[in-house]
Amino acid sequence: MSIESGAPAASAALRILSHLAAQSRPVPAATLASALSLPRSSVYKLLGVLVDAGFVLHFADIRRYGLGIAAFELGSGFGRQEPLSRLGHPVLALLVDRIVESAHLAVMHGRDVLYLIEERAPRKQALVSDVGVRLPAHLTASGIAMLAAMPAAQVRALFPDAAAFTRRGEETGPETYGRLRRILTETRTRGFAIEDQTITPGLASIAVAVIDHAGWPAAAIAVTFERESHDEPSRARLVEETQRHARELSRRIGGVSSPY
Amino acid sequence: MSIESGAPAASAALRILSHLAAQSRPVPAATLASALSLPRSSVYKLLGVLVDAGFVLHFADIRRYGLGIAAFELGSGFGRQEPLSRLGHPVLALLVDRIVESAHLAVMHGRDVLYLIEERAPRKQALVSDVGVRLPAHLTASGIAMLAAMPAAQVRALFPDAAAFTRRGEETGPETYGRLRRILTETRTRGFAIEDQTITPGLASIAVAVIDHAGWPAAAIAVTFERESHDEPSRARLVEETQRHARELSRRIGGVSSPY
DNA sequence: CTCAACTGTCTCGCATACGAGACGGTTTCG
DNA sequence: CGAAACCGTCTCGTATGCGAGACAGTTGAG
Incomplete structure (x- = not known):
């Protein structure tokens, strides 16, 4: 059978x-x-x-x-036991140790991302992505990373019209479905999401989705850094480490390895 | 076996x-x-x-x-299919037909209640309990009805300290755990929850929990009415009908029948 | 350090569950 | 209106899964 x-x-x-x-x-x-x-x-x-x-x-x-x-x-029991947090903490701690930049873990919650873990590197500034905070997914690297790993139909369902593209102060981000789709295509091609000064001036983030057993983006790991502090080779290393730790967390939750 | x-x-x-x-x-x-x-x-x-x-x-x-x-x-799939709404709509429609007062269905969401269905009787005023609205559970009849059907440990976990007793404008409601516990005991003794002008002046509500197969309050059905329009025997009939329809919905979701 | 308790894996005889297909009732479609 | 399709239940011969208990490794307590 x-x-x-x-x-x-x-x-x-x-x-x-x-x-x-x-x-x-x-x-x-x-x-x-x-x-x-x-x-x-x-x-x-x-x-x-x-x-x-x-x-x-x-x-x-x-x-x-x-x-x-x-x-x-x-579903309630899952939330209570917080397996993503339990499994995510050691993975993020290791990542932050290696790259000496701050990292966080987020999940989708409707059209928002919800931050479950923030692991701050020593002497780095606090981020807006504090635990429990929600932000519109399309304005964040973590959100873009997860949206890029979803079927197009699911993304469309989440963003059915222009009203779905909420603004947040002066932040720039996609305001139409066409622009969002282009960003998601670029993200898949590149293999990670980028958010450059959309949330906090001077800071940039890269994010990679964590894929579950069914091929679904259960979470995303993001790394935030001062954009002036990293040249191109240094950024490439941040990307590689983030991708590796996203795969490791995916493996620990019983997932498949490659998000895009 | x-x-x-x-x-x-x-x-x-x-x-x-x-x-x-x-x-x-x-x-x-x-x-x-x-x-x-x-x-x-x-x-x-x-x-x-x-x-x-x-x-x-x-x-x-x-x-x-x-x-x-x-x-x-x-859990996500459950939310998407909305079985409580699917099963609840006909039950609430029947209830409102019989009593000619407005009724709604709510579930717990953390320390809040979340309104899933509002069935308004003809020519009755709109209620604050619109679909999608959340209110602090301890300030509503539906919330009190569900809290009364939970184990004491669960109620304590939801209201660990004074900060949990959020205020909402001028509304009166329990502000300590002791007062809440007394209200829940009264509710169990009485067999239904009462909210009298806490939310809207001139209006009162009664609510009964809908119990699932595990004995848990999956939802609550509440009826709202103008307190001056109902004498004691009339209120007793509202109570009896609300209890009967709560049991019917409980049966339809595969539950046990008696909330208290 | 030693022993008891616990964890996780494995075997195999026997009891039980599986599923093809029949059946009766209901619904849908032409 | 009648036939086809579908739904849900039931039977029973056969193949298969269950679980007692053994085993090896790990952990914790005294």
Whole structure:
């Protein structure tokens, strides 16, 4: 049946959950069977188990199945345990040790980025990316790095119209979807995102997405530095180290290695 | 093995996930085996499947297991599919039809309530509880109803100190944990929460928690009315209808019936 | 330093779950 | 209106997964 030994029913149930999590609305049982290449009777049996456990709701009136409250509770539990922070701290500490510049870890939160970790290098100034701070994703290197690693449809969904391109004081950033798309294409080509003085004068940031097992940008690691303090070879080293540590964190969360 | 027929490995895997979701930090495998009365070798096998699927992370350095990114994605997927809104809309529509007063559905979001649905009765004034609005839970009937249905430890965790009791303009509400606890005890005794002119002068609300399969307050249904328009028997009917519809929504999300 | 406790892996006999396919009911489409 | 498609349930022969318990390595306590 499935590739790994033992508990194929458990594996199939988890595949059903993951598939449901990726849908925008409940789906028919037959869709699950065909999408996941599972026998129909097995799908019905597993859906029964998932419904009993509260992970799935059966919308009998529309003959579809969607996620239940227990799925929400998994998300809450994830937030409570803060695995990205737990795994991210040592990785960022090592990165900052090596490059002697400040770094932070952020995740997407709607159209914003949310900063989970800031690791400040000795004698470097405090950053706006303090823990708990949210900033519009399209104005930050971390946000651009994660947006660049998402499917185009997801980016479009996040930025459906001009109103989505919020301004923040005098900051410059993309104000149309076309400009954003160009920046994302450049980011993918380059292999990392750049933010140059958009947030704080004199400072620049580079960021790389951290990819999870499903190929999704679970987080981004960014390094911030005074732009006058680094020549081109020095910047290249910052990039290389940031990419390497993003891959390491990706590996630790059970992800795939390359964001772009 | 387990009570329901078929797929006991799937059921056990889901129990492991739910147990992990309820912990505040990663746990050792042996704890899962004893807490869930599962054979040790089965727990290790299932953890292997859960790790492969990204639902669980193995923190080998501390020999513990915690939730992984796929758990977070289930929470996101739940939010996207909005099952509480889908199931809640018809229940609130029916309630408003019967009592001819406005009603809304809210969930907890940290220390706030978040309004998901507002069903306004004909010719009744608009409420502050518009969809998407957040208000401090301790100042609202819906929030009080849900807090009353939580374990005391959870309430304490949400309100650790005086700073947690945010003020909102001239509104009156509990400003100490002792006062909050007394209000919650009264709410449990009474069977519903009352908010009388705290939010809007002349208006009162009653609310009842909607309980999920795990006994947790997944949401609350509240009814808002002009306090001068209802005598005591009329209010009793509002209470009874609100309780009945809260139980119905609880049933539809696969919950248990009684909040207090 | 030693021993007990714990962690994680592995084996294999046996009991149980899987899934092809039938069935009855419901919904949809021409 | 009738037929096709779909949904959800059920059976049962067969293949497979489960789990008790052994084992080796690691960690912690005295």
